[in-house]
Structures are given as C-alpha cells and as structure tokens.
Amino acid sequence: MDDTSLDSLVTPAALVDLDRVEANLLRVSAYAREHGLRWRPHTKTHKTVELAALQLQAGAAGVTVATPREAEVMSTVADDVLLAYPPVGTGRLTRLMALPHRVRLTVALDSREALEGLGRAATGAGRTVGVLVEVDLGMRRVGVQSPEDAVTLARAVASTRGVEYRGILFYPGHVRSPLAEQDAALREQSARLGALVEALDGAGLKPGTVSGGSTPTLWRSHEVAGLTEIRPGINVLNDRNSASVGACAWSECAYSVLATVVSTAVPGQAVIDAGSKALAKEEGFAPEGGYGALLDRPEVLVRGLSEEHGLLDLSATAWRPRVGERVRVVPNHVCTSVNLHERLHVLRGGARHATWAVAARGW
Amino acid sequence: MDDTSLDSLVTPAALVDLDRVEANLLRVSAYAREHGLRWRPHTKTHKTVELAALQLQAGAAGVTVATPREAEVMSTVADDVLLAYPPVGTGRLTRLMALPHRVRLTVALDSREALEGLGRAATGAGRTVGVLVEVDLGMRRVGVQSPEDAVTLARAVASTRGVEYRGILFYPGHVRSPLAEQDAALREQSARLGALVEALDGAGLKPGTVSGGSTPTLWRSHEVAGLTEIRPGINVLNDRNSASVGACAWSECAYSVLATVVSTAVPGQAVIDAGSKALAKEEGFAPEGGYGALLDRPEVLVRGLSEEHGLLDLSATAWRPRVGERVRVVPNHVCTSVNLHERLHVLRGGARHATWAVAARGW
Numbered sequence: 001m002d003d004t005s006l007d008s009l010v011t012p013a014a015l016v017d018l019d020r021v022e023a024n025l026l027r028v029s030a031y032a033r034e035h036g037l038r039w040r041p042h043t044k045t046h047k048t049v050e051l052a053a054l055q056l057q058a059g060a061a062g063v064t065v066a067t068p069r070e071a072e073v074m075s076t077v078a079d080d081v082l083l084a085y086p087p088v089g090t091g092r093l094t095r096l097m098a099l100p101h102r103v104r105l106t107v108a109l110d111s112r113e114a115l116e117g118l119g120r121a122a123t124g125a126g127r128t129v130g131v132l133v134e135v136d137l138g139m140r141r142v143g144v145q146s147p148e149d150a151v152t153l154a155r156a157v158a159s160t161r162g163v164e165y166r167g168i169l170f171y172p173g174h175v176r177s178p179l180a181e182q183d184a185a186l187r188e189q190s191a192r193l194g195a196l197v198e199a200l201d202g203a204g205l206k207p208g209t210v211s212g213g214s215t216p217t218l219w220r221s222h223e224v225a226g227l228t229e230i231r232p233g234i235n236v237l238n239d240r241n242s243a244s245v246g247a248c249a250w251s252e253c254a255y256s257v258l259a260t261v262v263s264t265a266v267p268g269q270a271v272i273d274a275g276s277k278a279l280a281k282e283e284g285f286a287p288e289g290g291y292g293a294l295l296d297r298p299e300v301l302v303r304g305l306s307e308e309h310g311l312l313d314l315s316a317t318a319w320r321p322r323v324g325e326r327v328r329v330v331p332n333h334v335c336t337s338v339n340l341h342e343r344l345h346v347l348r349g350g351a352r353h354a355t356w357a358v359a360a361r362g363w
Numbered sequence: 364m365d366d367t368s369l370d371s372l373v374t375p376a377a378l379v380d381l382d383r384v385e386a387n388l389l390r391v392s393a394y395a396r397e398h399g400l401r402w403r404p405h406t407k408t409h410k411t412v413e414l415a416a417l418q419l420q421a422g423a424a425g426v427t428v429a430t431p432r433e434a435e436v437m438s439t440v441a442d443d444v445l446l447a448y449p450p451v452g453t454g455r456l457t458r459l460m461a462l463p464h465r466v467r468l469t470v471a472l473d474s475r476e477a478l479e480g481l482g483r484a485a486t487g488a489g490r491t492v493g494v495l496v497e498v499d500l501g502m503r504r505v506g507v508q509s510p511e512d513a514v515t516l517a518r519a520v521a522s523t524r525g526v527e528y529r530g531i532l533f534y535p536g537h538v539r540s541p542l543a544e545q546d547a548a549l550r551e552q553s554a555r556l557g558a559l560v561e562a563l564d565g566a567g568l569k570p571g572t573v574s575g576g577s578t579p580t581l582w583r584s585h586e587v588a589g590l591t592e593i594r595p596g597i598n599v600l601n602d603r604n605s606a607s608v609g610a611c612a613w614s615e616c617a618y619s620v621l622a623t624v625v626s627t628a629v630p631g632q633a634v635i636d637a638g639s640k641a642l643a644k645e646e647g648f649a650p651e652g653g654y655g656a657l658l659d660r661p662e663v664l665v666r667g668l669s670e671e672h673g674l675l676d677l678s679a680t681a682w683r684p685r686v687g688e689r690v691r692v693v694p695n696h697v698c699t700s701v702n703l704h705e706r707l708h709v710l711r712g713g714a715r716h717a718t719w720a721v722a723a724r725g726w
Binding site: 008009010011012013044066067068085086088089090091092095110111113114117134136140141142143144145149260261262263264265266267271273276277278280281282283304306307308309311322323324335336339340341342361362363 | 373623669
C-alpha cells in the first residue's frame with residue numbers, strides 16, 4: 001500500500017483495527033476450546049471474505065450466514081456453512097442449491113412449508129442438506145413454540161427426502177441484559193432447552209447439534225446446559241452495544257468510522273460527515289442514549305443522526321473541535337454500519353495495511 | 364425485459380412504481396411553476412441517474428446532492444448542481460473540482476474554514492464555484508446562528524477568490540409537524556428569513572437565491588416569504604413519514620420493498636425477509652409507531668426489525684399470511700431504505716419494466 005496514512009481517505013470511511021481483530025479471535029477461540037463448544041461465527045457482521053478466512057484460521061468450525069449472497073461469498077473460503085435463516089421462495093432455494101457440492105450445508109427453519117420447499121430443491125439438486133429445527137427460547141421472533149411442536153417438526157425433517165435432521169438452533173432472548181445480570185435468563189434458557197432435548201430424545205430425535213449464542217451472551221454460553229455450538233457475529237469487531245452489556249472492553253472495539261468535522265456553527269455540538277448512511281441509526285443498549293461514541297473520547301456521544309450529518313454532543317467534554325478535524329466513531333451496532341460501506345480500510349499498528357471489499361452486501 | 368412478473372425476484376427487492384413517480388413529478392412541477400419557485404430536487408433520496416433525468420425532464424432547474432459520489436453521478440445528466448453540504452477535506456474538494464467544467468456548481472457552507480478550502484481549490488482548478496451561506500432557521504443542525512453572522516460570512520464569500528456569492532440556504536426545522544399544523548412554524552420561519560434578508564440587503568449582499576424546503580413542508584413553501592427555490596427529495600417516491608404528516612396520500616407512495624413471509628411460528632405476528640438491512644430501522648413520525656406498513660394493508664405495521672427479519676403486527680387485521688406469501692412494505696424513510704439496495708426494480712402498470720442501478724451509493 002503506497003499511502004498508509006489515514007489522511008488520504010475521503011470520509012466517512014470504515015476502519016478495522018487488525019491487531020484488535022486478532023486479539024478478539026484468540027479470546028473467543030480459546031473460550032470455545034476451553035468449554036468444548038463448536039465456534040461457528042456469524043459472518044453477517046462483516047460480510048467480508050478476508051475476515052471469514054481469519055476466523056477459520058483461528059479455529060472456527062465453519063461459518064454462519066443469513067442470506068443467499070452471504071452463502072455464496074462465504075462458500076469461497078468455507079466448506080461448512082450454516083444458513084441460520086429459512087430459505088423460502090424459489091429464488092433463494094435455487095441459489096442455495098447452486099453452492100459448490102464440497103460445501104456441507106445446514107439450514108435452520110421453523111415451518112413445514114420451508115421444510116417441504118427445501119426437501120424438493122435438495123432432491124432436485126441431488127444433494128443432502130442438514131436441517132436444524134429453530135426453537136424459540138424467549139426471543140419471540142421465529143422458532144417453534146413448544147417441545148411438542150419441535151418434536152413434530154423434527155419428525156417431519158427426519159422423514160423428508162433430500163434433508164437430514166441435525167438438531168436444533170435458537171437465538172437467546174436476553175441479549176440486552178448486562179453480562180453480570182444474566183443469571184435468571186440463563187437458568188430459564190437451560191430449563192427450556194432441557195425440556196426440549198428431553199422431548200426430542202424421548203421421540204428418538206436427540207439433537208446432535210444444539211446451536212445458540214450471540215455476542216451479548218457469549219462469555220456465559222458454557223452455563224447453558226446442553227449447548228454444543230456458539231454463533232457470535234459481532235464479537236470479531238465489537239461495538240458500543242457489546243461494550244454496554246459488558247461483552248467486551250472499549251479497547252476491544254476493532255471497528256470505527258473515520259469522520260470529519262464539517263460544522264461547529266450550532267453551540268454545544270459539532271457536526272461530522274458520518275450520518276445514518278455511514279453509522280446506521282439504531283437505538284442502542286446504553287442507558288445514556290446516543291447512536292455511537294468517539295473511540296478516543298468515549299464521553300462524546302453521537303446524539304443525533306440525519307443522513308449525512310452526525311451531531312456530536314459536547315456537553316460532557318471541554319474539547320472543542322475545529323472544522324476539518326477528524327474523529328473515529330464506534331457505532332451502536334457494527335453489523336448495520338459495516339453493511340453501509342463498500343470496503344473496510346484495514347489498519348495494522350495504526351497505519352493503513354489493506355483494503356477489503358464488503359463483498360456479501362445485498363441478497 | 365424477458366420476465367415481467369414480480370414472482371421471479373429474490374426478496375427483499377426494492378420496487379418503484381413508475382406511474383406514481385410520474386404523477387408525483389407532475390404535481391410538484393405544477394406547484395413550483397404556479398408559485399414561481401425554482402424546483403431543485405435532492406437526489407439523495409434515489410441516488411439513481413434515471414430518476415434524476417426524469418426530474419429534469421419534468422422541469423427541475425437542476426439537482427441537489429450531498430456527497431462527492433452523488434455529485435459525480437448526477438453530473439452525468441445535470442448541468443446545474445447544488446452541493447447542499449460543506450465540502451471539508453482535500454479528498455472531497457479534489458473530487459468536486461474534477462467535475463466537468465460544463466457543470467454550474469454551487470456549494471452551501473456555514474464556516475470560514477470550509478469557505479477558505481473551497482476558494483483555494485476552485486482557484487487552483489481554474490473554476491468559479493457559487494456559494495450559498497447556510498443559515499439555521501430552527502433545525503439546530505448546521506447553519507450560522509444570526510443575521511450578523513450571516514452578513515459576516517457572506518461578506519467573506521464575496522471577497523474570496525474562486526467563489527461567487529449566490530445567496531442563502533436553509534433546511535426547515537418543523538419537518539415532523541403535520542402539514543395542517545405548520546402555521547406558527549411558517550410564520551416564524553418567514554420572520555427569521557425576513558430579518559436575514561434585510562440584514563444582508565442592508566450590507567449590499569441581497570441574496571439572489573433563497574433555497575429552502577423539504578418534502579414534509581413542500582406544499583406550503585409558497586407561504587415562506589422570500590423563498591426562491593425548493594429542494595424536496597422524498598417527494599418523488601414518498602414514504603410512510605410523508606404520508607403521516609400529510610405531505611402525500613398513501614396512494615402516492617411509489618416505493619416499496621417486496622418481501623416474503625418466512626415464519627408464522629410466533630402467534631400474533633408474521634416474519635418477513637425484509638429487516639433493517641432492507642428497510643432501515645428508523646423511528647417514524649406516525650404516532651402508532653412501527654418501522655413501516657404494508658402498501659396494500661396499511662393497518663399492518665412492521666413492529667420490529669432485526670437485520671434480516673421484519674415482524675408484522677397482525678393485531679389490527681384478520682389476515683393470516685402463510686409462509687411463502689409476498690407483501691410490499693412502505694418504509695418510514697425512503698432515502699435510507701433505497702440506500703440499502705443495489706438496484707430498483709421499476710414497475711409500469713404493475714409489471715416489471717426496467718432495472719435501475721442505485722449508482723450514487725457510498726461517498
């Protein structure tokens with residue numbers, strides 16, 4: 001790279017601190033190994049081939065994806081892909097079946113309709129696709145609602161051509177709880193999971209895989225009885241929400257958006273050129289509100305966002321930036337921010353080291 | 364186009380109803396003509412060359428842009444471009460100066476720093492760039508704060524090489540108010556604008572251009588004394604926010620996201636495959652909340668969004684969709700939703716007619 005300085009970048013620009021990424025990968029990989037959990041990171045966070053490759057090198061057993069595009073892009077480096085999303089509709093199924101046959105494919109679903117479509121597509125494509133029955137353990141988003149329904153659907157999976165029953169999958173419902181206050185939620189989750197596994201076992205459908213986990217709940221995954229696999233996404237880069245719930249230290253935030261101060265005309269604030277189209281306007285978990293905070297001055301919050309304007313609240317700082325000064329913002333939610341950028345500027349030792357395409361954007 | 368049916372699209376997919384677009388353009392064009400206002404649509408909404416070309420054909424005097432990329436892309440069809448955003452930083456200035464010399468360029472700014480950078484860049488590039496002084500009339504985002512500050516900056520513009528003083532620009536502060544309840548805000552805006560123009564006039568700096576307006580305030584722009592130009596963006600496509608404040612009828616919404624129901628496992632809701640990465644998770648203006656509503660069933664709200672999941676609230680309807688059924692969602696804010704899509708699928712008479720690239724995404 002000819003010019004390794006950040007100064008030459010047009011802002012807003014997405015930055016990834018590779019030193020921090022590597023430390024984050026070491027930590028999760030050691031945790032998974034220590035507790036005998038399979039680590040299958042969700043690549044929706046970064047949508048970037050190079051980061052998926054680093055995760056696999058660091059010990060990931062495979063990757064998780066949510067969209068056809070993610071499946072296609074990540075299949076170029078991964079041989080074991082979990083689509084944690086029901087592939088409904090001919091278009092999605094056709095593209096899924098066109099993935100290289102070397103890829104061991106598993107799909108999560110919660111309905112007979114999704115199962116039947118998948119079975120037909122797999123049979124037509126001459127491949128066997130693994131299925132995890134998605135169960136709802138409190139997220140109230142998707143997932144079958146009771147052990148009885150799980151048994152019914154798992155039985156249907158086991159008797160459908162083209163697919164193979166591999167277990168169950170869930171997404172935890174307590175992702176907004178601080179890590180230290182998750183005791184009750186973890187007990188409830190273990191109890192519900194226990195009842196599910198018992199019912200499935202009783203029906204001769206013992207789940208080989210019990211896949212759960214997320215970044216906010218990551219470091220207590222070993223307390224969930226019966227869990228075999230974790231799927232954290234955010235953890236590789238982290239964000240303000242992760243720091244808010246205690247799933248990472250602020251110094252483990254590896255993603256930020258470089259921005260330039262473009263106006264200081266309104267007293268008490270400074271306006272930067274990273275708005276909702278660079279940071280994503282998502283309410284966060286932090287009780288003090290805001291859409292992000294400055295990496296090097298975490299007391300300075302992004303209080304407002306319009307499309308190309310971010311409003312820095314200067315009420316908690318004596319710092320008064322001038323027009324032209326640059327800052328780095330850690331957004332509330334890294335996944336939706338990365339998704340707004342075509343490329344990630346990768347830093348090593350604070351200098352520009354590489355540029356990676358966010359190749360799996362779109363569907 | 365070989366296949367004109369929507370069925371072949373992989374969802375989520377961004378749809379534009381061209382019949383409605385044309386009706387929206389006719390209406391705003393007639394309004395501007397009737398009231399002697401210059402119409403300079405903001406292309407940030409659609410970031411699409413074809414839509415900008417339609418706006419110019421319908422009588423737009425030029426286009427408004429916010430980013431270098433928008434300026435570059437829109438310059439391929441427009442000869443008169445207003446950058447309603449301070450170009451701070453060498454990278455942005457260099458790209459701005461590289462626009463074709465046939466383009467009449469005007470820039471809005473609110474600081475001495477931005478002015479000096481622009482003047483140096485313009486002089487170096489051998490071109491003259493128009494400047495509008497951005498003033499704050501209540502938005503509290505950017506803009507000089509008083510008539511005195513406006514005069515000081517306008518005077519600096521008039522004495523800076525490479526630039527030409529062309530007037531003032533503002534963004535209205537009452538965009539969330541219903542159209543019928545804007546009387547007080549319009550009176551206040553007219554009074555503040557009057558004081559500004561009087562101060563500038565007294566200093567020999569009478570603004571040739573007074574540029575304001577937005578979609579939520581569009582149809583009462585003629586009540587703002589002294590206004591010469593309007594810059595509505597959303598109006599060409601409209602969205603749920605526009606309908607909420609009465610700036611458009613629901614039947615004038617020309618943009619929607621086609622989505623597929625992927626889960627009905629949790630009672631009282633249905634989950635679609637358009638989440639925050641397709642609709643954008645923006646709190647809206649509607650008192651009943653939600654992130655969007657179904658085009659054909661506006662009583663059905665998108666109550667929750669995660670990245671690839673949209674949660675349809677079925678409490679206000681007897682309709683119970685099945686997995687695989689397709690719906691069209693009108694998001695709260697069209698600009699941030701369009702920005703998430705690579706292309707727009709254009710419909711004519713309800714059938715697919717063309718595919719347009721959202722070419723000006725990114726910076």
